[in-house]
Amino acid sequence: MKRRGLRVLLVGGGGREHALAWKLAQSPRVAKLYAAPGNAGMAGLATCLAIGATDLDGLVRAAREIEADLTVVGPDDPLAQGLVDRLQADGLAAFGPTAAAARIESSKAFAKALMRRAGIPTGRHEVFDEPERAARHISAYFAENPSEPVVLKADGLALGKGVVITPSESEALAAAREMLSGRAFGEAGRRIVVEEYLQGPEVSALAFTDGRHVLPMVGSRDHKRAFDGDQGPNTGGMGTITPVPGYGPELAEEVHRRVLEPAVAALAESGATFVGVLYAGLILTRSGPKVLEFNARFGDPEAQVLARRLDSDLVDVLEACVGGGLSPDAATWGQAAAACVVMASGGYPGPYQKGVPITGVAEAESLEGVVVFHAGTARDDSGRLVTAGGRVLGVSATGADLGAALDQAYAAAERIDFAGAHYRRDIGRTRL
Ligand code: GLY
Numbered sequence: 247m248k249r250r251g252l253r254v255l256l257v258g259g260g261g262r263e264h265a266l267a268w269k270l271a272q273s274p275r276v277a278k279l280y281a282a283p284g285n286a287g288m289a290g291l292a293t294c295l296a297i298g299a300t301d302l303d304g305l306v307r308a309a310r311e312i313e314a315d316l317t318v319v320g321p322d323d324p325l326a327q328g329l330v331d332r333l334q335a336d337g338l339a340a341f342g343p344t345a346a347a348a349r350i351e352s353s354k355a356f357a358k359a360l361m362r363r364a365g366i367p368t369g370r371h372e373v374f375d376e377p378e379r380a381a382r383h384i385s386a387y388f389a390e391n392p393s394e395p396v397v398l399k400a401d402g403l404a405l406g407k408g409v410v411i412t413p414s415e416s417e418a419l420a421a422a423r424e425m426l427s428g429r430a431f432g433e434a435g436r437r438i439v440v441e442e443y444l445q446g447p448e449v450s451a452l453a454f455t456d457g458r459h460v461l462p463m464v465g466s467r468d469h470k471r472a473f474d475g476d477q478g479p480n481t482g483g484m485g486t487i488t489p490v491p492g493y494g495p496e497l498a499e500e501v502h503r504r505v506l507e508p509a510v511a512a513l514a515e516s517g518a519t520f521v522g523v524l525y526a527g528l529i530l531t532r533s534g535p536k537v538l539e540f541n542a543r544f545g546d547p548e549a550q551v552l553a554r555r556l557d558s559d560l561v562d563v564l565e566a567c568v569g570g571g572l573s574p575d576a577a578t579w580g581q582a583a584a585a586c587v588v589m590a591s592g593g594y595p596g597p598y599q600k601g602v603p604i605t606g607v608a609e610a611e612s613l614e615g616v617v618v619f620h621a622g623t624a625r626d627d628s629g630r631l632v633t634a635g636g637r638v639l640g641v642s643a644t645g646a647d648l649g650a651a652l653d654q655a656y657a658a659a660e661r662i663d664f665a666g667a668h669y670r671r672d673i674g675r676t677r678l
Pocket residue numbers: 468482483541544545546547548
């Protein structure tokens with residue numbers, strides 16, 4: 247019998263998933279690509295199914311109905327809720343960690359305990375679920391470090407908002423109280439990690455893993471603050487670059503050896519073998535790289551530059567992770583550099599309007615090396631492209647070096663227009 251090509255279901259509907267869809271659609275092995283729910287940009291690459299990324303019943307049913315050979319899970323929530331476990335229980339192949347392994351992202355306390363056990367460098371921290379003990383610890387922290395901010399993290403997933411950084415003792419005490427009472431972030435905040443503030447430039451160190459072998463990707467850097475000069479509130483990420491100046495092969499090897507390998511080994515030892523993308527968010531401190539957090543998935547917008555540089559067939563790499571036997575040369579990287587500039591709705595990360603018409607995407611993509619990934623976009627009743635989220639588009643470009651990639655991404659962003667659009671002008675050029 248002639249073997250048909252692969253049917254792949256991609257879960258999610260942001261810029262990360264558009265970038266993964268763009269790469270998956272290039273594979274000669276993929277006969278049919280589905281996305282759930284997908285977005286307006288992915289509609290040209292995949293059949294979009296009206297199923298939310300956290301509708302686990304709907305997703306498992308869809309994977310069965312379309313006879314998916316592989317389901318690729320993009321976002322954190324369905325991983326934490328056990329989508330991969332549910333698919334596996336149905337005999338369906340899935341790329342991503344089980345809920346037990348995804349705890350490295352979905353529980354900050356779990357991640358810290360694992361790091362302590364495995365000797366992975368990270369900030370000094372304590373975990374609390376009792377307000378009086380947390381308050382005593384915070385006061386002692388400020389008595390010892392009067393000029394250092396403290397970091398409070400909700401243990402659970404809080405839509406990316408569960409972190410408070412403050413140089414003020416009274417603010418820290420109030421924030422701890424609000425979190426632990428459940429008022430700030432619901433159940434996610436009823437346990438908190440109180441941590442020292444780590445100083446230094448950030449790097450995102452992502453790796454593919456089959457649960458035993460670890461294959462690091464090229465380094466990338468996100469820019470999380472809303473405005474130029476790293477000012478303003480935190481966002482999901484306003485732009486990315488790869489490679490990262492100052493993050494050379496020696497440092498990358500140190501992170502491989504001291505962070506990524508021990509984390510994957512410790513998860514396997516604990517019985518929660520991690521298959522998927524392990525993402526270490528690092529701070530390059532004066533005393534070496536330290537882990538700020540682990541994520542259990544591709545970063546967004548990191549995926550938007552990594553997909554642009556990956557030469558290998560992504561399906562081959564994902565299958566090698568799921569099947570075991572991931573080899574050290576399974577992923578090859580081309581394109582010297584890539585940059586991504588996120589265009590956001592006016593007001594983001596606060597409240598913003600939806601349904602605002604977008605123009606200029608085709609003009610932007612006519613520039614050499616440019617691909618525009620959609621995040622919060624939709625088609626209105628007359629088929630016009632309109633905004634539908636906070637982060638609207640990721641304007642990505644490749645180039646002979648980082649400067650060329652950035653120039654091209656900015657030239658492309660200038661061709662795109664929607665009322666209220668804002669984007670940072672200093673991606674890849676921030677003084678650190
Ligand atoms: N870029 C940050 C994240 O994906 O969590």
